[in-house]
């Protein structure tokens with residue numbers, strides 16, 4: 001009986017694995033079309049600078065409005081795009097759209113740097129680097145690139161060289177998801193990064209954990225010693241924001257301020273200046 005049962009489980013597992021790989025292949029071929037079919041769209045999530053109490057930048061996050069499946073999130077298609085090389089077209093689309101949206105924001109009186117997530121494979125792609133340089137130089141756009149240290153590890157020499165090229169043309173480099181992947185102090189020392197984003201893994205439970213505050217505080221101190229500004233991602237509560245403020249964290253990003261939102265909603269959000277009241281609260285407990 002036990003044998004029959006484990007056999008059934010094994011068969012079920014095979015069927016699932018098969019279905020998952022067909023699904024993946026289907027998504028991969030759909031994605032190639034999606035880019036031209038205008039099925040991708042961007043949402044923006046603001047970063048609030050705590051001391052300055054202003055929003056100086058936003059992060060662009062790509063979404064896929066699939067013809068039959070509906071909304072597909074990046075965690076489901078970015079890995080597929082990286083394997084198929086569609087990541088190049090996807091990222092160039094994201095950059096072009098961000099440049100266009102930055103002009104729209106400027107027309108509404110909002111001068112914001114737009115940060116774009118850059119997959120590791122692109123950091124070793126000389127043609128991608130040339131195309132980006134041309135786009136930035138002809139548009140004069142103010143961009144930032146978020147990269148993970150894990151993405152530098154594949155080919156550190158070309159990654160570091162290309163990041164220096166990006167930094168030289170005015171693109172601000174941010175280290176994303178710091179602490180969650182293969183964080184190497186050797187890379188931290190060499191990367192031309194101006195911002196360090198602490199992974200939400202250490203932030204979402206900041207006020208209910210014993211160790212997270214210690215890790216976050218020492219990371220902030222380390223980044224400051226290296227003359228980088230620190231962004232905490234995944235800030236969901238007033239209490240977390242207040243603690244981050246005391247620890248000297250420079251910027252916060254998270255659902256407390258805003259979820260990622262469409263361009264129209266971002267323009268409304270910026271006009272309402274709601275973040276000012278929220279950011280003012282960061283200091284309130286200590287002013288009282």
Ligand code: C2E
Nearest residue numbers: 061062073074075078094117118119234235236254255260
């Ligand atoms: P990421 O760059 O670390 O982005 C942060 C993720 O955390 C986003 O998920 C965002 O929606 C989510 N988030 C923001 N605030 C909070 C919060 O307060 N609490 C919680 N629990 N989550 C929060 P999203 O949009 O699903 O993106 C996932 C990942 O996909 C991104 O992680 C990024 O690595 C990747 N990604 C998104 N857009 C692109 C893109 O255009 N190109 C590439 N290569 N990767 C992208």
Ligand code: MG
Nearest residue numbers: 059117146176
């Ligand atoms: Mg990011």
Ligand code: MG
Nearest residue numbers: 176177197233
């Ligand atoms: Mg991140």
Ligand code: MG
Nearest residue numbers: 177199200233
């Ligand atoms: Mg993350």
